[in-house]
Every structure is written in C-alpha cells, then in structure tokens.
Amino acid sequence: MDIRAQVSMVFHLDKCIGCHTCSIACKNIWTDREGAEYQWWNNVETKPGTGYPTKWEDQDQYKGGFERNNGKLKLKLQGKLATLANLFHNPNLPTLDDYYEPWTYEYEHLFTAPEGDDQPTARAVSLITGDYMEIESGPNWDDDYGGSPVYAANDPNLENLSDAQREQIQEIERVVFFYLPRICNHCLNPGCVGACPSGAAYKRGEDGIVLINQDKCRAWRMCVSACPYKKPYFNWSTGKSEKCILCFPRLESGQPPACFQSCVGRIRYLGVLLYDADQIEAAASVEDHDLVRAQRDIIQDPNDPEVIAAAKANGISIAMIESAQRSPVYKFVKEWEIALPLHPEFRTMPMLFYVPPMLPVLAATRDGQYEVDGANGSDVAAGSEGLAPLLSSLKGARLPMEYLASLFTAGNVGDIEAVYRKLIGVRIHMRKETVEDVTAEEAEEALAQAGMSAEMAEAIHKLTALPTFDQRFQVPPMAREVAVETRQHPERHKREAGFGPVIAPRRRW
C-alpha cells in the first residue's frame, strides 16, 4: 500500500448557472498575458455541445489519453519511438482555429476617428497578428446552444443515442442543456506527464497537483496532444506549455483556488483524498464499465487505522490526514457515491468529480396535449417505475441516461442511474420534510430504491444546499516548508518572497 494525498475537486452541476465568473477570475489572475490570451485554464461549456477546443472529447481526432492494449495501458498518442520521430512535427495538435483566434477591439478608434456622418466603430483586432479580423469562433461560441445545428449536433457524446433520443433533447418545450465547467483534472495517471519528452510535466508529490516546469519545457507540445481534456496550452510568446496550477500559491496560503472562491452558484468543493498509488495502473486498465468502480476503490478511507499508518509511513502529515477526514470530496465521491469523474474512459484517472445535473421533466406534449408533467404531483402515470411523481422516471428524463453515461461513466448506464436514484431520493425525502406534499411511504420507497438512509439524504442535502465556506473548501495545510527544505533553506526561500529560483522563459528567436 502506497498511500498518497491528492487535492481533489467536486463540481455540483445542478448548481451551475453558466455565468463564467470562474473563467474570468482565472483569466484575470493567470492568463491575461501575451501568448496566453487564448488559454482558458477554466472554461464553462454548454452540454450538449462541442466545447473548447472544438470537439475535444473526440479522441479519434485528438489522440488524447490512454487506451488498453492487450490489457496494458498505452498512450493513445504514440510510443517512445514515435515521439522521437515526430518530435519536430507533432501531428496531433489542435489548430488555433479549433481554439479560437483571440481578439480585442480597437477602442482607441472611438476617440481618434475623424468627424463624420457615422458613429465610429471599434473593429476587432487579432491579439496574435495585430491585424483586423473577422470573429468566427470563440471559447464559448456554442454557449446556451448558440449555433446548435452545427455545434451541439456534433457533440461526440450523442454518438450512441438513437435518433428519437437526439430529437427529444431539442424538442420544443423540452429542450435541455446544462453547463459543464472544466479545469485541469489533476489526474492520477496524467497523459501530459506520460507524453512529455523533456520531463517538464510532473505531478507534485505532496498534493498531487500536475504542473509544467517552465525551465524544463522544450515546447514539443506532446502534453497538448496527449491530454484528452486539452488542458495544457502552448504559449506562443514564451514558447512553453502552460496549464491550470490549481492556484497552488493560493492553496499554500490557505485560500481556495480563484475559480472556487468566485463561484456564484457555489458549485465547487475542494478537499484531500488519500489514494493507493500501487493500484493506479491496475485500476486504469480495467474494462470500460468497471472504470468508475475501480477509481472509487483506490480512494482510501482516511479514518481506517491501516490507511492512516500507511499514510504516516509515507510522510503524510497528521494535519493532512485530518484534513482528508473532513474532506467534502471524500463524502461526495466515496461515501455517497454521487460524484463521478468526467470521461473515465480516457483512463487518466481524473481527480475532478461531477455531481450530474437533475434536469427534471417540467412539461411535455402527450396525446396532443401540452401537460405540465407531474410538476404539481398530479401525474402519477409519468412515474412508471413507481417513483413519486415529482421527478418522473429516469426513462423520461429530459437528457437520456445514455448521454450522461457517455460523459461520466464510460457508457455504464447502471452507474449513472444509481447516482440519479440517490439524487431523486434526496429530493423526495426533503420534499416530504419541507413541502409535505409527498407521503412518508413514497419517500421511503424512493430512499429504498436509491439504497440510502434518511440521514444520508439529509447529509447530502445539507452539504449541497447549505454548506458554509469552510465546509466547501477543506484546504489542507500544504506544509510547503517541508518541500522547500529539500531544495533550499526555508529562510532563504522566505527572503526570496516565495518565488524561488526564477529563470525567465526565453525564446530563441
């Protein structure tokens, strides 16, 4: 048993309102620089949709992540020999057009335009070439179904859906979408680290944050290709690749990352998970339908004395273990099993988990009649599985379970349905408690179907709807000084204001 600590995240998608505040908070702090304008370490996508960069989930094109080859894990991108052969001509990079050409507006023209009959305009100017440009796409171009006949229709997750299901998603009065905020997943088996020929990408030992060393990066951009989530970005100005750093300078001073803190819907949770590193390879190589379970299994109970002993033996501090015991992420992922990794079939073991959105049926056209479907508890027929009418059956869900399974459980519909039964159980139980329009029997049946207790439902409700700042963010004591000591005297490090030895990245041209 090789116990290690990982700062992990949970995003509760039911609460995301798609305001992009997280993206802006991140951009203002980290990527408001030349060469980084197009980089969105945090971005929010509309699902169904093609996301950013366009169709990043389509690994037939982008070759990200790992694949199983005779039961063994292999980078989908290429082996070591092919890496060498393609070193100077990486063939699997997204083009700038697949991200978007960043632009600003020529605001100054509003002031300097000569007097004339027409209002002066501020034309779009490319931030890369400095020339006037036509804006053809952007990082959230398909926001709220914008351009859906092209963008949403090409969502790779729609592939396994029947035509009827596809039509149903966009049916009038039932049209449905939700938001998917994405940051780097800080994977346990990161593709970027596996593909980097320079050894610049690495996973920080003490907290599992995946970083790219700007001194070592040699701009081969294999990380950009190999990451299935397309979260490392190439900075064309410095000639180095960059990625989300989980705001480690903020974490080290006890604050949650900027996107977490600024989140309007308070959808984000952060805490430490303890996992067994010995099991990573085996867990990442199981069949698709077992991936979610395998990933849950390598996460260890921080209250188990055996785990605590192994963690201590690995040099994990007591404070870190105690933080793991308070972790909201552990509750969502392991205790309640309602948070799922995004696209586990990429086999990188992402450590950012999502609670899928409820998206209940509100109304539907049935027998030519437009009906408010069970919203007031009158339409029992909709709940054909015997659930209380409030949320109707999973079969009638506006977003087909197959779609959500493609996103969160590598196609395992059983896993995603189990999560939804719990979410519905919580709703019905709390409805019985607060609105009192559901009978106790109905509520009990819902909980029984979900296989959960009333206490668990209430705990989920509390951490979902009424969490305090400290309950959402269990920022562990990073004990950075311990890591610093291995390289430099902490006193000296302190005198350098925490920057450490800085070698400015430099382009050769």
Add this chain to the structure above:
Amino acid sequence: MATRTSAANWKRSLPVLFLTVLAAMALAPRLAIGASEAPLQPFEVSPAQDAASLFQTQCSACHTIGGGDGVGPDLEGVTAARDRDWLARWIIDPPAMIADGDPIATEILADFNNVPMPALGLSEADVEALIVYLEEQDGGAAAAPTAAPVAATGDGDVEAGRNLFTGAATFENGAPSCRACHSVAGIGGFDGGGNLGPDLTASYDKLGDAVVTWPETSVTMRPIFVDKTLTDAEKADLLAFFRSTEVTERSAVVIWQLAGLSVLGAALIGLVTHLIWRRRLSGVRAPMVGRRS
C-alpha cells in the same frame, strides 16, 4: 497595443526571413553566372610593382600592345590617339564614363560586343605609371606582342575540345578540366558543370579568341594555370569547341527539361511529405462548420 502587435508580427516573420536568407545564399552562385556586368572586385596592387608587370596582371587579359584586338582594343598608339587626361579618367573608372555617356567610351563599347571594361581599382599613381609605360611602348620600337591570342585556326577539333572541357581527355601539362569550375551548354548533365566560375555558354561571342588565353592572363585563373599551361593544340581544340554552335547558346529543350524536372521534384517532395504526415490533424472546427453549408 500597437507596439505589442508589431512585435508579434516581427517575431512571426522571422522564420520567413531566415528561410529567405538561406534561399538567397543557395541561389547566389547561380545568379552570379549571368552577372557579367558586375565590376571585378578591387584588389591591392603593390605600389612597388613596376608598370610592365602591372600591365601584365591588370590589362593583358583583354589588351595587347600591337598584338591585335582581343576582348578589348589593341593599345598600340593609344597615347597618341587619346588625350592623356581622358586616358587617365578612363582607366580609373570606365563604368562611370560609360554611364556619363562619354562619346568615345560609348563607341568603344559598341565596337567590342558591349563588353564593358571593368573598374580595376587602381590608384592614381598606378594609372600614371601605366600611361607612362604605354607612352614608352609607343615611343620605342614596336614591342613584341604580349600574350598574343592564338590565331583563329581552323584545325581545332570540336570533339577533342569537348573532351578537354569535360575532363574525358586530360590536358598535357596536368591542368584541371574546365568543367571543374565552369558550366556550358551542350555537354550533357543538368547544368553542364561546376558553379565556381561563370557559365561559359556563348563566351566566344563575348571574348572572341581570347577565351582560350584567359586561363593564362586572367587574375583569378592564372595562379592555377601558371605551371600547367595549355599547349597550342589544346587551345585550338578548345577554341573550336567554344566556337561550335552547340555551346554558343543553350538549347531551349534543355531549359524546359530542367524546369520540368524541378516541378516534378517539388511535386515528389510534396507527395512524400503528405504521405508521411497524411494523418496530421489539420483542423476540427473548420470541416465541422464547413459541412453545414
């Protein structure tokens, strides 16, 4: 913002600039082939050099004194025919005088196949010494012709001359074959020889019979041939070769063959590149959006 974007532009154009310079460096020797108008590089002439040897090194490649016209006119009696001042100005910078439209200079140029006399980079003292030397020659007994070109003999063999040029036959005194440095039309191969020296196609039209004495007289070639002189028979053969019609102009067919091969080669390289990287990701959004329209 203006500075920022122009800096970005500058950086973006650097690779192009780099490639352009590389291409220019690769092409330079080829361009030089046709650049017969380019003045010779000025070089140092020792002031101690006496006028006779100055004439030998600087002038005798084109001029004789009483030996008849070569590339340039016979200089016998030139001091009498021309004003001394004019002569001095002319020797120092002939291109300038031609450019100024000096009537005598223009006439001489026309008389000698429009081959201009290059600026030799001589000092005023050298010019003075040369003029004195010419005056002495004119005043004295008719001097023996210096480095008289071989008389245009009809007994040279074109085939033998070609072999000497290409190196199929060796020069008797061990001189290197012409092809080592020069190209010429009509000897096969894609460009017909080396690039170090100028292309000799149509050189006979330009230099006349002097084309075969050039190795002995020209400043750049003399050091190579000083100990490895060509025999009269070899000169006659070479001359016959240079006079033959096949080397006086490049065949259009060869030029088209060259052009065709270049295009074919470029296409082949393109094809190989495309085959190796045919699975390259060339854009996801553009084809996706394009399918709609």
